[in-house]
Amino acid sequence: MKVLDFFKKSKKYNFIKNNDLEDWWNNNFSERERKKIISESAYLLQNNSKKTAARTLYLLAGNVITKFYNQNPEVVIRILNKAAELSDEPMELFEIYSQLIKLYSDRENEDDKNKEQIIKLCQKQIALSEDVLKILKSKDHEAQKSSYPAHIGYQKLALIRFREGNNEKAVHLLKKAKNENWKGNWDQNLAEFNSNGE
Numbered sequence: 205m206k207v208l209d210f211f212k213k214s215k216k217y218n219f220i221k222n223n224d225l226e227d228w229w230n231n232n233f234s235e236r237e238r239k240k241i242i243s244e245s246a247y248l249l250q251n252n253s254k255k256t257a258a259r260t261l262y263l264l265a266g267n268v269i270t271k272f273y274n275q276n277p278e279v280v281i282r283i284l285n286k287a288a289e290l291s292d293e294p295m296e297l298f299e300i301y302s303q304l305i306k307l308y309s310d311r312e313n314e315d316d317k318n319k320e321q322i323i324k325l326c327q328k329q330i331a332l333s334e335d336v337l338k339i340l341k342s343k344d345h346e347a348q349k350s351s352y353p354a355h356i357g358y359q360k361l362a363l364i365r366f367r368e369g370n371n372e373k374a375v376h377l378l379k380k381a382k383n384e385n386w387k388g389n390w391d392q393n394l395a396e397f398n399s400n401g402e
Contacts, residue, residue: 217250217251217252218249218250219248219249219250219251219252219257219260220249222252223257225257225286228286232282232286233279233282237276237279240271241264241268241279244267244268244271245264245267245268245271248260248263248264248267249264256290256291256293256296257287257290258287258288258290258291258293258296258300259287259291259296261283261284261286261287261290262284262287262296262299262300262303264283265280265283265284265287265303266303268280268283277307277310277311280307281304281307281308284300284303284304284307285304287300288300288301288304294332294335294336294339295336295339297328297329297332298329298332298336298353301325301326301328301329301332301356301357302329302353302354302356302357304325305322305325305326305329305356305357305360306356308321308322308325309322309360319364322360322364323361323364325357326356326357326358326360326361326364327357327361328357329355329356329357330355330357330358330361330377333355333357333384333386337352337384337385340352352385352386352387353386353387354386354387354388355381355384355386355387355388358377358378358380358381358386358388359381359388359393361377362374362375362377362378362381362393362397365377366397366400371397371398371400374397375394375397375398378390378393378394378397379394382394
């Protein structure tokens, strides 16, 4: 099924075309994958909402996860990678990186390249921390410090560094995450890392 076939029949809004994603769509997904995504997510692809293209792709990826992720997790990763490429909003990127880190972590032992990708994603998410914290501290968020989200980038990179034998770096990452008030069991992790590093 060509990217436009479905939309020509329905004569509804075409998210893929309107966001100049036709080449990406046709070159990165098989016909079977495109049909499956469309069949399960037509309401997202036809809805001319005020959401950014990156946000719509993020929602699309979430829908694919719930519908047929176990059949082909690579599909979700491709969608999220495109969402990250299109986004320039710190909070949006933070969420996208969290999901990508989780997905690549599920496949960490399948390929050395997955570990390299996880490290890059963690570093990117950590680099966003300052901007995200500014947003969280603004407006109504100031009174909700206890509700800061989990920071998977800090958690995962600290674990990777610990497994590599770099306990000093791992502890540094955990302390930084704790000091920035990200949700997590930082004290427990620090105690475990310190006891295992002795």
